[in-house]
Amino acid sequence: MAALAFSLSAWAQGNLITADPPQKLVLAAGGAGVSRVTFRLAPGHHTNSNTPSDEFLIPLRLTWDAAPVEVVRVEYPKPHLEKYKFAEKPLSVYTGEFTIVTRFKAPAGAAKGLKNIAGKLRFQACTDTVCFPPKTIQVQLPLEIQ
Amino acid sequence: MLAAAALTFSSGCSSSPAARAAVKPEAKRNNAPDFALKDSMGRTVKLSDYKGKIVLLNFWATWCGPCKIEIPWFVEFEKQYKDKGFAVLGVAMDEEGWDIVKPYVEKHQINYRMVVGTDAVAQMYGGVDSLPTSFLVDRAGRIAATHVGLVSRRDYQKDLDELLGLNKKSAVGGAGVFAFGLGAR
Numbered sequence: 001m002a003a004l005a006f007s008l009s010a011w012a013q014g015n016l017i018t019a020d021p022p023q024k025l026v027l028a029a030g031g032a033g034v035s036r037v038t039f040r041l042a043p044g045h046h047t048n049s050n051t052p053s054d055e056f057l058i059p060l061r062l063t064w065d066a067a068p069v070e071v072v073r074v075e076y077p078k079p080h081l082e083k084y085k086f087a088e089k090p091l092s093v094y095t096g097e098f099t100i101v102t103r104f105k106a107p108a109g110a111a112k113g114l115k116n117i118a119g120k121l122r123f124q125a126c127t128d129t130v131c132f133p134p135k136t137i138q139v140q141l142p143l144e145i146q
Numbered sequence: 147m148l149a150a151a152a153l154t155f156s157s158g159c160s161s162s163p164a165a166r167a168a169v170k171p172e173a174k175r176n177n178a179p180d181f182a183l184k185d186s187m188g189r190t191v192k193l194s195d196y197k198g199k200i201v202l203l204n205f206w207a208t209w210c211g212p213c214k215i216e217i218p219w220f221v222e223f224e225k226q227y228k229d230k231g232f233a234v235l236g237v238a239m240d241e242e243g244w245d246i247v248k249p250y251v252e253k254h255q256i257n258y259r260m261v262v263g264t265d266a267v268a269q270m271y272g273g274v275d276s277l278p279t280s281f282l283v284d285r286a287g288r289i290a291a292t293h294v295g296l297v298s299r300r301d302y303q304k305d306l307d308e309l310l311g312l313n314k315k316s317a318v319g320g321a322g323v324f325a326f327g328l329g330a331r
Contacts, residue, residue, distance in 0.1 A: 129295035
């Protein structure tokens with residue numbers, strides 16, 4: 001249904017979520033390490049967690065274009081169950097500040113050096129009365145392989 | 147020039163609260179931009195097809211919780227007033243289109259007509275950058291009221307009472323000449 005699709009970027013919205021610049025991740029070739037990225041959501045807003053309460057709700061997802069390292073696992077924080085006036089049951093959401101942990105590993109033959117790897121956080125936010133279209137923000141993670 | 151420029155509707159910033167706009171006096175209403183979108187059967191639906199009717203034009207999405215609350219109200223309105231020259235027209239803004247909208251419509255037994263929206267149509271209506279956003283279009287094809295965000299069923303009912311002439315005191319939006327704006331395209 002490509003003809004019906006429309007670009008998300010055309011739906012203007014402010015920066016509902018911002019990411020704190022993550023600390024440099026230093027990995028030894030063949031080693032593993034952890035990155036923590038803290039996100040801050042605009043006051044009065046919530047976003048679905050990675051495990052939303054309804055099949056039609058859009059889950060929050062952090063993905064990485066991680067080459068030359070590999071993503072072992074993305075660990076999401078425990079969501080809040082919040083009751084909103086538009087929902088009969090509490091929703092699984094994040095509000096305020098939340099941190100997502102990503103575990104990386106570097107292949108034994110990974111080339112040494114510095115680079116940035118790109119992460120993308122896709123989310124869909126609402127207030128108690130309105131919802132905003134799904135949006136993706138980018139995160140740059142400085143990486144050093146030693 | 148887009149008719150959006152002529153609309154008094156303001157979609158506001160991303161954090162705009164729900165807004166309640168009462169039915170405007172006829173002299174202050176702007177033409178609702180006409181559009182052509184497809185329903186689930188691939189048939190073209192134009193707003194101008196609703197010539198002479200009161201239309202509740204509801205921009206929504208399957209991922210929008212507040213929109214879900216309004217749907218049963220609109221189902222009831224459609225049942226209650228369809229014989230009085232009223233129709234609900236849903237415009238789903240899901241990027242996945244019918245793949246996701248059709249199952250939702252079936253699950254929620256939506257009885258009114260549904261189309262899948264586009265950026266272009268949203269822009270014609272001031273951007274529609276938050277959902278739900280609804281427009282009540284009078285029989286002359288003009289925007290009589292706008293609701294951004296979840297408002298109460300009572301608010302819609304008051305508007306419909308006025309527009310459908312259910313209030314003895316007012317019978318706004320008479321048959322008139324249906325006049326979708328020249329500036330709508």
